[in-house]
Amino acid sequence: MSILDAGAALPRPKIDLLPALTPVVVALAAAPFIGSFSTFLTLTAAGLAMGMMIFTMASGLTLVFGMMDVLNFGHGAFIALGAYVATLVLLPLASWSSADSVPLNLAVFLLAAVAAALVCGALGWVFERLIVKPVYGQHLRQILATIGGSIIAEQLLYALFGPDQIPLGLPRTLEGSFVFGEAAVEKYRVLATLVGLAVFLGEMLILNRTKIGLLIRAGVENREMVEALGYRIDRLFVGVFMAGSALAGLGGAMMGLYRGQVHATIGAEFLVLCFIVIIIGGLGSVGGSFVASILVALIANYAGFVAPKLALVSNILAMVVVLIWRPRGLYPVSGR
């Protein structure tokens, strides 16, 4: 056997499954209060879809914070921008959306999603060079600069697209629901869940199976040592920032379609949720963000049904409870 394939003799650390099971525990705990199984199924499917969209938006933020130590309050601007880019693709191609053709419907969705990610990724590069790079290592200035950047971006969106909400219809194939007995699960929610899962699996594959992923994981833990090994960390930073912005754009496009309308404030609205998710998940942890996104979305859905007033503060309460239980989040990253 090759040395490189030699087995480990040190006991592997126990896989900490408990945090990953929290969404299941929450679902089981909520079920008796909801009563009807079909309602429970609908709420759970909606929560999963919402969770996957939040994860898509938040995973970029957690990597950017974890690796670059940058508090990017401008992340919301890319969420909004992604939603607007989706309108720029979907509105002119309305005939593809309304066509009685599954391939055309899916193609226009794919085009919108890819365009949102690409445009946001490219503008992420500009944002990083102009606004973030001058304030590396200065948290207070980062907050001020990125908030300033996001305000400028939001005002630019108003100037370009106007202050009114822009309606955004789903492609025909994605309208309607799958019906299971008395439960209805919207087709778009199934797609959103699949996209979120694909993003998660893609990120985990890159992080765990490629050298770039190794560098990102190492950079989250100790940037200085990565540089001392000869890797140009600033280039890696830019790449991670662009990827984070692209994911925010993709998430924004998905969310715009989910809501059926786009407005510049969508970014600020979901930015808070993204921060809650990355704090609950453990700063810098993609896996933690994944679990936290599902957890937060499920709690919001269940609380909205069982005790609507509680839903207003459910995210904050979830964060408080998790941080009391695990002060560094569900899956803390070493060195963070």
Next chain:
Amino acid sequence: MSLGLTLEGVHTHIGRYHILQGVDFDAPAGKTTMLLGRNGAGKTTALRTVMGLWRASKGRIALGDARLEKLAASDVARLGVGYAPETMAVFSDLTVKENLVLGAREGPLDEKRLNWIFGFFPALRKFWLSRAGALSGGQKQMLSIARAIVEPRELLLIDEPTKGLAPAIVGALIECLKEIKATGVTILVVEQNFRVAVEVGDEVRVMDNGRIAHRGLMRDLAADQALQNRLLGLSLDSHQ
């Protein structure tokens, strides 16, 4: 033959503090140079300044003909400088293998070189797929040094390799440093353990208050107890 390191009039400021105050010394090619001195003398700062992790505010640093003082750490490393810091700085969430894969910047791991490294650090083979965070302090130190030498280097900077280690592990590290030295690499080691310094050092530079207070052969310093007392405030006997 590897390249020698030269520092001329190097000053380093960290915030308001003026740590290196005109450091002049050399680490001859292919030799092991020990950088000694009391706590706070500026030894670690000197190593980090050579590595580019702190920027020299003034002075010249050269590896052979290549100037280092304005280079980023990644560019210094690309000139063939390996660095094992005082904190070891292994990536805890990565396995031993992954740590070494990152150390091999030029390409895939060379199995022959790995076998050579495993010869003096067998624990790394044993725990190949274990998380580095689960290793003991001595094993982390081995991993840190192994990562620095997993590819051939021109210059090796090692900061306090024996700090906090059990005597048996210190012995293994001494053998390792001797083996690396035999390959002709230029080595600069910051070390507090005088016995280790005597065993592995060819040359010695002693720092005091951000300057070089003494330069010479290690064996000469080891033989001169009065000089040891004056420079380091210790005697060899007290560390044996």
